[in-house]
Amino acid sequence: MVDARVAIDCMGGDHGPHVTVPAALDFLKENPQTDIILVGLPEVIHAELKAHKAEPGPRLRVHAASEVVTMEEAPAVALRAKRDSSMRVAINLVKSGEAHAAVSAGNTGALMAISRFVLKTLPGIDRPAICTVLPTIKGHTYMLDLGANVDCEPEHLLQFGIMASVLVSSVEGRERPTVGLLNIGEEDIKGNEVVKQAAGLLRASGLNFHGNVEGTDIYMGTTDVVVADGFVGNVALKTTEGLAQMMSTLLRREFKRNLFTRLAALCATPVLNSFKRKVDHRQYNGASLLGLRGIVIKSHGSADRLAFMRAIERGAEEVRGGMLRHLNERLAELQPHKLRAAQAEEGAA
Amino acid sequence: MVDARVAIDCMGGDHGPHVTVPAALDFLKENPQTDIILVGLPEVIHAELKAHKAEPGPRLRVHAASEVVTMEEAPAVALRAKRDSSMRVAINLVKSGEAHAAVSAGNTGALMAISRFVLKTLPGIDRPAICTVLPTIKGHTYMLDLGANVDCEPEHLLQFGIMASVLVSSVEGRERPTVGLLNIGEEDIKGNEVVKQAAGLLRASGLNFHGNVEGTDIYMGTTDVVVADGFVGNVALKTTEGLAQMMSTLLRREFKRNLFTRLAALCATPVLNSFKRKVDHRQYNGASLLGLRGIVIKSHGSADRLAFMRAIERGAEEVRGGMLRHLNERLAELQPHKLRAAQAEEGAA
Numbered sequence: 160m161v162d163a164r165v166a167i168d169c170m171g172g173d174h175g176p177h178v179t180v181p182a183a184l185d186f187l188k189e190n191p192q193t194d195i196i197l198v199g200l201p202e203v204i205h206a207e208l209k210a211h212k213a214e215p216g217p218r219l220r221v222h223a224a225s226e227v228v229t230m231e232e233a234p235a236v237a238l239r240a241k242r243d244s245s246m247r248v249a250i251n252l253v254k255s256g257e258a259h260a261a262v263s264a265g266n267t268g269a270l271m272a273i274s275r276f277v278l279k280t281l282p283g284i285d286r287p288a289i290c291t292v293l294p295t296i297k298g299h300t301y302m303l304d305l306g307a308n309v310d311c312e313p314e315h316l317l318q319f320g321i322m323a324s325v326l327v328s329s330v331e332g333r334e335r336p337t338v339g340l341l342n343i344g345e346e347d348i349k350g351n352e353v354v355k356q357a358a359g360l361l362r363a364s365g366l367n368f369h370g371n372v373e374g375t376d377i378y379m380g381t382t383d384v385v386v387a388d389g390f391v392g393n394v395a396l397k398t399t400e401g402l403a404q405m406m407s408t409l410l411r412r413e414f415k416r417n418l419f420t421r422l423a424a425l426c427a428t429p430v431l432n433s434f435k436r437k438v439d440h441r442q443y444n445g446a447s448l449l450g451l452r453g454i455v456i457k458s459h460g461s462a463d464r465l466a467f468m469r470a471i472e473r474g475a476e477e478v479r480g481g482m483l484r485h486l487n488e489r490l491a492e493l494q495p496h497k498l499r500a501a502q503a504e505e506g507a508a
Numbered sequence: 509m510v511d512a513r514v515a516i517d518c519m520g521g522d523h524g525p526h527v528t529v530p531a532a533l534d535f536l537k538e539n540p541q542t543d544i545i546l547v548g549l550p551e552v553i554h555a556e557l558k559a560h561k562a563e564p565g566p567r568l569r570v571h572a573a574s575e576v577v578t579m580e581e582a583p584a585v586a587l588r589a590k591r592d593s594s595m596r597v598a599i600n601l602v603k604s605g606e607a608h609a610a611v612s613a614g615n616t617g618a619l620m621a622i623s624r625f626v627l628k629t630l631p632g633i634d635r636p637a638i639c640t641v642l643p644t645i646k647g648h649t650y651m652l653d654l655g656a657n658v659d660c661e662p663e664h665l666l667q668f669g670i671m672a673s674v675l676v677s678s679v680e681g682r683e684r685p686t687v688g689l690l691n692i693g694e695e696d697i698k699g700n701e702v703v704k705q706a707a708g709l710l711r712a713s714g715l716n717f718h719g720n721v722e723g724t725d726i727y728m729g730t731t732d733v734v735v736a737d738g739f740v741g742n743v744a745l746k747t748t749e750g751l752a753q754m755m756s757t758l759l760r761r762e763f764k765r766n767l768f769t770r771l772a773a774l775c776a777t778p779v780l781n782s783f784k785r786k787v788d789h790r791q792y793n794g795a796s797l798l799g800l801r802g803i804v805i806k807s808h809g810s811a812d813r814l815a816f817m818r819a820i821e822r823g824a825e826e827v828r829g830g831m832l833r834h835l836n837e838r839l840a841e842l843q844p845h846k847l848r849a850a851q852a853e854e855g856a857a
Binding site: 294295296306309310341343350351352354373374375376377378379387389390391393394395396397398399400401402403404405406408409410413414416419420422423424426427429430431433434437438 | 643644645655658659690692699700701703722723724725726727728736738739740742743744745746747748749750751752753754755757758759762763765768769771772773775776778779780782783786787
């Protein structure tokens, strides 16, 4: 029995089909119950399949799309001028129900704009958010938003908390994930007005709200979910990318200084490699666009084969966990008023 | 000739005089032209001096203060109820001109409140900011604000840029330090309204404005100065503290796994230690409270002897570099209108 069908925007990302197609083949090998639809320029996809001695079949379909959204393209242009882009067609497949999730390594702004336009947001959700998984000292944590919403109202931060909380429950089977609100101190009096009001909403929401957390808590794994507005979340994420890059460069430099340090490096290599695997950002690739009426996963543009396969897996996991159904139920439970208003509006339209 | 006289709040911080007094003695040994005033409970300070076989003299005075601001105290309480605290007395010495800088490892909120109340802000500056030095792949960078101002107007971010720019020029002798504005993308259209307007002000300011920088750029050392509001700056700083802590814990765990990895650790220890010295946060201890009519340095509360000595050095360097004079000149140059209005107000008061 097929447990999920994932549509892949094969043309997106820095490497396009050279990465997305072999990653899909790797995924199929490890996931015998999940099907794939490869979306993009058919001749390019077929050539890539051939290069990997693979061919289409019932579990691996090729779906044509004649255009490609570039990495630099303005979201509005991608949305209006490229109606047959691989990105758009992959999302259309989710909309029509032919696929259960779409995965793309393309331009984030375009992916968000097209997803919102085609799929629409869920009733009770004002704005979708981008949510990623990060390694922590205890395991991992889910952080959102990472840049989709630069100015947030308290209500939006509450919605982010609800969405990520349901995501963790669905994918990890954890009952009541803890939710932390990113702030500059643990005390209630800390932070700006938006964060203070959001804390009040989260506390009254019925979620397992831990309270304020600080930047340090993200990687300490203090909570299962860390909620922030898109500006703060993006800066936090990218700052750690910079620090990790600096530390690995300086460490490499240190190990290359002279013959003695090179020998030491040789000695330490297996340990350092095992450490690297644990904090390897590729393992955590694949951010969820949460709040849409469909599952969309954004891969890093620079993802390699392993990283892109992880993003496909993330999409499949959300489908298998029934994330959308759970989210709809939870929204109905937690935000009845809001939901009713949204439904009334929809009925009238 | 004495090049600077630094007042030290000996009672502040997690360890109080056990750290501050020996750190001051270390500092004096390495800085033969700089004097120290130890401020706090005299009997405690004298006991600590005795324990280190040191005694007061013309270069090392003890100045009595009968109260201590605790680490948890509300800033308003520290300000109103403890007029003879070691923190307040140290800042009073800067106000009266007996000292050129004050250094404290005490409660940040109290230190900022007392400094603002006693010293006042510089003409042309609306709000003081906290600025720290961070290691980068190329050397180091100055980042502000780190939490004093959670809601900033574009004008405030401009002022932060001016202050840090002058700080870098004064302390490092660098002519026109580059200034970056922390944002979620390099393009002008990115970010929230405040950041977009701040970019316009910075571009028109005559500073060496590089443009927007992302979180990654902080540790890549893209610019000499990174400007952010206090919420974002605080989260960025603390997030990296968390990541650094996680990475060192996981690495240690990896090296302790079995006999083989322990041997590898032994082998790699000198290299790892040399790496650790390079990114040792103690070397970067001492954040400047910028924008006041006096030099105030905030040390980490948990600072040890080496770290606290670095904070004293930072204060002395700002005095020697003529930071305040340069800042006054620069403010007069860059913000003549604002300055004139502030001066008129002062004349009227």
